[in-house]
Amino acid sequence: MALKLRLTKERIKIDYRENNEDDKSPILATFYVEPLTSTELNDLFTKYQKTEWLAPNKKTKKELHKEPDFNRVFIERFCKEIVDWEGVEDIKTGKPIKCTRQNILAIWDLNPTLINWLMEQVDEIKEVQQVHKEEEEKN
Numbered sequence: 001m002a003l004k005l006r007l008t009k010e011r012i013k014i015d016y017r018e019n020n021e022d023d024k025s026p027i028l029a030t031f032y033v034e035p036l037t038s039t040e041l042n043d044l045f046t047k048y049q050k051t052e053w054l055a056p057n058k059k060t061k062k063e064l065h066k067e068p069d070f071n072r073v074f075i076e077r078f079c080k081e082i083v084d085w086e087g088v089e090d091i092k093t094g095k096p097i098k099c100t101r102q103n104i105l106a107i108w109d110l111n112p113t114l115i116n117w118l119m120e121q122v123d124e125i126k127e128v129q130q131v132h133k134e135e136e137e138k139n
Helices: 038-047 068-080 101-110 114-136
Strands: 012-017 026-031 049-054 063-068 084-088
Touching: 012 063, 026 114, 038 049, 038 068, 049 084, 063 084, 068 101, 068 114
Parallel strands: none
Antiparallel strands: 012 026, 026 084, 049 063
């Protein structure tokens, strides 16, 4: 018996259906994602910090305060995790939209419901992967 561990990230396919509550409804688009590792996510939190000066206190004239810019981290996470898609078309022209950072950001700005749904799917996948990882470690 041996301990079996993953050394590479997996690309995961997420189907967006006409009715996402029904697995038999037609697939409208497919998204390919590679969820960030804990280290990659921590790196984003470190990289994207908001800095502000707090009101003076008794010890110092000004105090520098840093905290993660959660919105920026979420946007960057989304851009990094979405690696490809199929079936995504421009509403005006009907032409396929390429999976580029610029287009991902446009979709982010103009289609928040889709983004929230997609990120929920990624988070659920990460939770399932964590459970599997914990089970593998026990065995």
